[in-house]
Amino acid sequence: MNNFQYTQPATPKASIDALVKEPTAQFIAGGTNLIDLMKHGIAAPKTLVDINNLTLRTIEQQGNTLRIGALALNSEVADSKLVLEKQPLLAQALNAGASAQIRNMATVGGNMLQRTRCYYFYDTAMPCNKRQPGSGCGALEGYNRIHAIWGTETALTGRTSSCIAVHPSDMCVALAALDATVLVSGPKGDRRIPFTDFHRLPGDTPQIDTNLDRGELIVAVDIPNNAFAKHVHYLKVRDRNSYAFALVSVAAALDLNGSTIQEARLAMGGVAHKPWRLTEAEKALQGKPATTATFEQAATIAMQGAKAYEHNAFKVKMAPKAIIEALKTAAGLG
Amino acid sequence: MENRPPDSPIDNEEGHSQETRRDFLKHSSLLTAYALSPSSLVNAAEMNGLNPPQADTVSIHIDINGTSRTLHVEPRVTLLDLLREQLDLTGTKKGCDYGQCGACTVHINGIRALACLSFAVMQNGKKITTIEGLAKAEASGSAHLHPMQAAFIKHDGFQCGYCTPGQIMSAVGCIREGHANSDAEIKEYMSGNICRCGAYEGIVEAVKEVKQGGQKV
Secondary structure: OOOOEEEOOOOHHHHHHHHHHOOOOEEEOOOOOHHHHHHOOOOOOOEEEEOOOOOOOOEEEEOOEEEEEOOOEHHHHHHOHHHHHHOHHHHHHHHHOOOHHHHHHOEHHHHHOOOOOOHHHHOOOOOEOOOOOOOOEOOOOOOOOOOOOOOOEOOOOOOEOOOOOOOOOOHHHHHHHOOOEEEEEEOOEEEEEEHHHHEOOOOOOOOOOEOOOOOOEEEEEEEEOOOOOOOEEEEEEOOOOOOOOOOEEEEEEEEEEOOEEEEEEEEEEOOOOOOEEOHHHHHHHOOOEOOHHHHHHHHHHHOOOOOOOOOOHHHHHHHHHHHHHHHHHHHOOO | OOOOOOOOEOOOOOOOOOOEHHHHHHHHHHHHHHHHOOHHHHHHHHHOOOOOOOOOOEEEEEEEOOEEEEEEEOOOOEHHHHHHHHOOOOOOOOOOOOOOOOOOEEEEOOEEEEHHHOEHHHHOOOEEEOHHHHHHHOOOOOOOOOHHHHHHHHOOOOOOOOOHHHHHHHHHHHHHOOOOOOHHHHHHHOOOOOOOOOOHHHHHHHHHHHHHHOOOO
16 A cells, blocks of 8 residues: 555545545545545555544434434444434445444544445456546456346446446435435535435446535434434345345335325435435335235336346346335335 | 756745745755665664655554554554554454454453454544453453363364454454353354354354353453
């Protein structure tokens, strides 16, 4: 690993200034992904700006919003009484990810910024448009078992994007479903980004994972109050029972009045370059009885536009089954 | 261009360098000699202050197993390498070195974490406990072993032993975090520690016994 300058500013502003000063500089919080990438030679920042001295770790209810500081640890959020009471879907998703040690280190902001686990991205002997723009994609014609089934076509031309990697986070799937907002602070001031706009589709610039501007620091995540707490489920399908990334995952949340669905939220992980919100399926659930038949119908609608590659066709079959299963469990029919 | 006298500066147009050709040759030949020298000569040169510039180091103060230490580390040194290579605390194992196996699990301020994915400079002011300090650092009923170490022996929670220090540090964390209430929960919350010998059943028994024994860990 190349050596680097290390700095630990005391304020958000000083952290942002330190980042802007050096073009390759990166923030570091938990380090569980960045240090791994540095060891693999994928990231080589000349400066690391350690933000752990910033007071951004609070989890609190503010009016109609649950606010989670960007430096709150994944394990703190998962075990937080407030989160378990208000947003249990988020706790379930967090506990489905990584290992206990990693959740003790990784932060909420860092979880959002983790990079894909595509094996061609990690293998520096292989071409990868995300790691080295313009070098090609090992996955498109290669072993693409863990890759995307949605969002892999560029919006303008409809042709295949230059990357079919998926976003690896579980937490982000829950946050996408729960209408979260990301609070960021940057050289030009503060702004709020809807969670579903935070991550990007690959298009022809897959090296850019998010819509953060250079120097912007994630400060917190807001989740508006909702009536989902009693009927949520995060279902994660993976190659082993624990400590593995999702092949597909589903975050399902229902607001039930008796057996009628007042409102539904549905998002998937392991299927796209960003957490994949299924708004059409949500609309199809609204006002319907919470039955297996309703869920099957929603799953069919959800799968529209899915596209398989040579080795991941199983995901197109697995995803609707996972949606139905997650909704049944959320509704208490499991 | 006018001829320069032999010792005139090579380039001083913008004040970049006042170094003469003679200085340059002296320095470069010294470095060449240094590179070709046997290590005994290099050591002697270093003691005389002739060592080449070292990468930037940072001073940190950390408490390791109850001993306060001031250390100088390059920012890129991981906590794992600091423990093993500089402090000879080789109980903490390097398995994968990429956060996938759990063999390097230590406690940072009492919480289990992976030493391989932690930079030492980021531990300034923190309290680190490794397997070497576990029995000493905790209120232990046993004279020499932490209750979890004793339970691992009793229940055959290992075979080759390489993952064991990480397993034990993780097992203590699992109980402290309140996630050792059933076999299924223990397995889930211990899933970050891989054991290639397959001693998992014994490990679960050990964790369960310590948890049910109710001793403070």
